[in-house]
Amino acid sequence: MRNKYIDNIDCDTAIENFKREVEFSERTETISITQALHRITGKLITARVSSPNYNASAMDGIAVRSADTMEARESNPFILEEGKEFIYVNTGAPILGEWDSVIMIEDVTELEQGRVEIIKASKPWQHIRPIGEDIIKGDPIIPAGHKIRPQDIGALISGGVLEVEVVAKPKVAIIPTGSEIVEETSHLQVGKIIDSNSHMFMGMVEEFGGEGIRYSPVKDDFDTLCETVSRAAEESDIVVINAGSSAGTKDFTVRVIEKLGRVISHGVALKPGKPTIMGVIDGKPVIGIPGYPVSSFITFDTFVKPIISHYLKRRDGRRSVVEAVLSRTIPSSLKHKEIVRVSLGYIDGELLATPLTRGAGVTMSLVKAHAFLAIPREYEGYSAGSRVEVELLTSLEEIEEQLISIGSHDIVMDLISSNLHLSSTHVGSMGGISALKRKQTHLAPIHILDEATGLYNVGVLKKYFDDSVCLIKGIEREQGIMVPKGNPKGVESIRDIAEKSLIFINRQRGAGTRILLDYLLKTQEIFSEEIVGYDREATTHMACGIAVKSGDADAALGIRAAADINGLDFISLSYEEYDFLVREEDLKDVRIEEFISFLKSDSFKGKVEALPGYRVKNSGKIIKNTV
Numbered sequence: 192m193r194n195k196y197i198d199n200i201d202c203d204t205a206i207e208n209f210k211r212e213v214e215f216s217e218r219t220e221t222i223s224i225t226q227a228l229h230r231i232t233g234k235l236i237t238a239r240v241s242s243p244n245y246n247a248s249a250m251d252g253i254a255v256r257s258a259d260t261m262e263a264r265e266s267n268p269f270i271l272e273e274g275k276e277f278i279y280v281n282t283g284a285p286i287l288g289e290w291d292s293v294i295m296i297e298d299v300t301e302l303e304q305g306r307v308e309i310i311k312a313s314k315p316w317q318h319i320r321p322i323g324e325d326i327i328k329g330d331p332i333i334p335a336g337h338k339i340r341p342q343d344i345g346a347l348i349s350g351g352v353l354e355v356e357v358v359a360k361p362k363v364a365i366i367p368t369g370s371e372i373v374e375e376t377s378h379l380q381v382g383k384i385i386d387s388n389s390h391m392f393m394g395m396v397e398e399f400g401g402e403g404i405r406y407s408p409v410k411d412d413f414d415t416l417c418e419t420v421s422r423a424a425e426e427s428d429i430v431v432i433n434a435g436s437s438a439g440t441k442d443f444t445v446r447v448i449e450k451l452g453r454v455i456s457h458g459v460a461l462k463p464g465k466p467t468i469m470g471v472i473d474g475k476p477v478i479g480i481p482g483y484p485v486s487s488f489i490t491f492d493t494f495v496k497p498i499i500s501h502y503l504k505r506r507d508g509r510r511s512v513v514e515a516v517l518s519r520t521i522p523s524s525l526k527h528k529e530i531v532r533v534s535l536g537y538i539d540g541e542l543l544a545t546p547l548t549r550g551a552g553v554t555m556s557l558v559k560a561h562a563f564l565a566i567p568r569e570y571e572g573y574s575a576g577s578r579v580e581v582e583l584l585t586s587l588e589e590i591e592e593q594l595i596s597i598g599s600h601d602i603v604m605d606l607i608s609s610n611l612h613l614s615s616t617h618v619g620s621m622g623g624i625s626a627l628k629r630k631q632t633h634l635a636p637i638h639i640l641d642e643a644t645g646l647y648n649v650g651v652l653k654k655y656f657d658d659s660v661c662l663i664k665g666i667e668r669e670q671g672i673m674v675p676k677g678n679p680k681g682v683e684s685i686r687d688i689a690e691k692s693l694i695f696i697n698r699q700r701g702a703g704t705r706i707l708l709d710y711l712l713k714t715q716e717i718f719s720e721e722i723v724g725y726d727r728e729a730t731t732h733m734a735c736g737i738a739v740k741s742g743d744a745d746a747a748l749g750i751r752a753a754a755d756i757n758g759l760d761f762i763s764l765s766y767e768e769y770d771f772l773v774r775e776e777d778l779k780d781v782r783i784e785e786f787i788s789f790l791k792s793d794s795f796k797g798k799v800e801a802l803p804g805y806r807v808k809n810s811g812k813i814i815k816n817t818v
């Protein structure tokens with residue numbers, strides 16, 4: 192039997208309906224103040240003692256009777272005798288008995304034989320902190336429903352409060368489901384999925400102020416599911432069932448909740464997260480969270496967080512929101528609210544938001560995201576250049592350090608990002624050029640051969656930019672012919688491929704490697720028609736390598752690294768230059784300065800040259816546009 196989505200209700204309405212049906216029985220507990228960080232106070236907390244609880248000197252100096260000093264002037268200095276007319280005191284010392292004023296030691300001239308001279312009258316209660324200056328016994332320190340911060344702990348202890356009554360953390364049962372879900376990660380069979388969501392939820396529950404109780408994955412068996420969920424509803428305050436929320440034949444979550452309690456809604460107008468289920472069992476909230484990890488994170492954040500806050504009688508705890516400019520158009524359906532993951536970076540002082548992949552299964556988009564952008568329901572999306580509000584997942588301080596790169600991909604980018612704060616998007620050389628033109632990136636990595644001159648990348652400067660853009664030299668990677676191990680057809684050059692009528696596989700139009708082939712054919716006066724398979728295209732170096740390895744092609748052009756990985760022989764042809772376009776004004780930016788010094792460093796050089804087919808020559812050198 193299959194489920195059908197019954198609802199497409201607005202998220203806020205769904206939460207309100209849900210909260211109305213939930214009945215929490217509030218529990219509080221008394222704990223030591225030293226364990227109380229981030230807990231929520233169950234009631235108003237008042238001081239048990241005053242602070243200070245005696246009159247205390249606020250300065251190092253002498254305590255005097257103010258009346259004795261009334262006549263002291265510069266023209267009429269007073270000599271005071273220790274023990275009779277003054278005593279020495281330090282900051283914090285009690286001021287008792289007849290003493291009612293403190294003179295700072297700097298304003299006192301110390302003479303011999305326990306005598307001092309003062310030249311100014313000392314006012315009553317000068318430099319004395321009276322009893323209860325900070326906290327008065329019986330006065331409130333923090334209200335009920337307050338999240339205890341480190342400074343609150345300090346004030347509570349000063350006020351003599353050593354134990355506090357806090358709201359008990361709601362117990363949140365987390366039940367991963369699905370016969371394909373396993374905990375064991377060492378021998379993962381095809382069709383099995385490691386349970387990662389439940390561990391992610393445990394972290395989220397802790398962040399939201401609850402206590403997670405994780406269950407082992409439950410197989411798709413209706414009775415076992417009912418038994419586990421029923422036990423969880425007894426043991427916990429909130430139950431989360433992960434996966435089995437949609438329309439598959441084994442998606443039992445709705446039926447389990449229906450059997451044990453009541454389903455309030457199934458299906459919300461949210462993407463990702465459409466099949467979310469909300470229900471109650473004996474008044475306790477039960478939430479069916481979709482299985483896909485990104486949907487899981489977003490729905491847990493959208494629906495479980497407010498329920499935990501509701502239990503704790505707290506506001507929802509929205510993240511900080513900032514305004515950013517969208518770098519690309521994002522279309523969205525009118526039917527639902529959509530949460531888009533974005534990466535952020537400052538370019539020219541403006542915060543720029545670039546949408547990341549929208550796949551519900553791509554956990555890495557959550558790892559890379561600096562913020563969430565919510566596109567409301569009934570919006571067709573946002574166009575490039577729009578000012579939008581984004582919810583921060585990372586601090587702005589970290590975002591300020593990000594160097595942005597949009598353009599062609601090379602493994603060297605991974606090497607750079609493990610040393611610098613680099614956010615890199617791979618859209619090919621031409622995509623990088625347009626991003627730089629639109630001022631959406633600091634760096635645009637490219638590798639484009641100018642067929643007229645045989646030079647790499649400098650032609651791009653002249654063709655697309657004026658002298659406000661220059662090149663930073665990057666790395667060189669070896670291009671050549673990939674052939675099967677042992678080179679059975681004896682290939683030594685491109686001409687051999689033509690003359691021996693070997694089966695070739697080419698790269699797609701616009702790819703740097705294809706441009707190189709065309710250049711070589713032209714300079715060696717070989718017609719493309721002479722290459723069998725010239726029109727057969729693959730889109731990556733690896734795809735070409737695999738075609739040669741599997742025998743689908745006799746030869747292909749690509750980088751040495753692709754030949755090495757596939758165990759192929761490699762006939763070296765030339766070195767391709769992979770450089771970075773940058774605006775000249777950005778050369779002064781500290782992030783670019785750090786990038787350039789990294790490219791020039793011995794550490795970078797050493798790491799690059801350890802890669803097969805890679806070398807560095809002039810890395811970090813700046814080539815200006817001389818148009």
Ligand SMILES: Nc1nc2c(c(=O)[nH]1)N[C@H]1C(S)=C(S)[C@@H](COP(=O)(O)OP(=O)(O)OC[C@H]3O[C@@H](n4cnc5c(N)ncnc54)[C@H](O)[C@@H]3O)O[C@H]1N2
Pocket residue numbers: 367368369372384385386387388389433434435436437438439442463464465466480481482483484486551552
């Ligand atoms: N015919 C339809 N199929 C689907 C629809 C639909 O509308 N019609 N909706 C899709 C959407 S949207 C979502 S979201 C998913 C929700 O799937 P379920 O909640 O039913 O979950 P499963 O199918 O059991 O699993 C989906 C997927 O999730 C991953 N997963 C599950 N559990 C875990 C875990 N503990 N840790 C990590 N990853 C987990 C896993 O990749 C599963 O393959 O349904 C669509 N289908």
Ligand code: MOO
Pocket residue numbers: 461462463464465466481483486487551
């Ligand atoms: O609802 Mo699904 O979570 O859109 O991918």
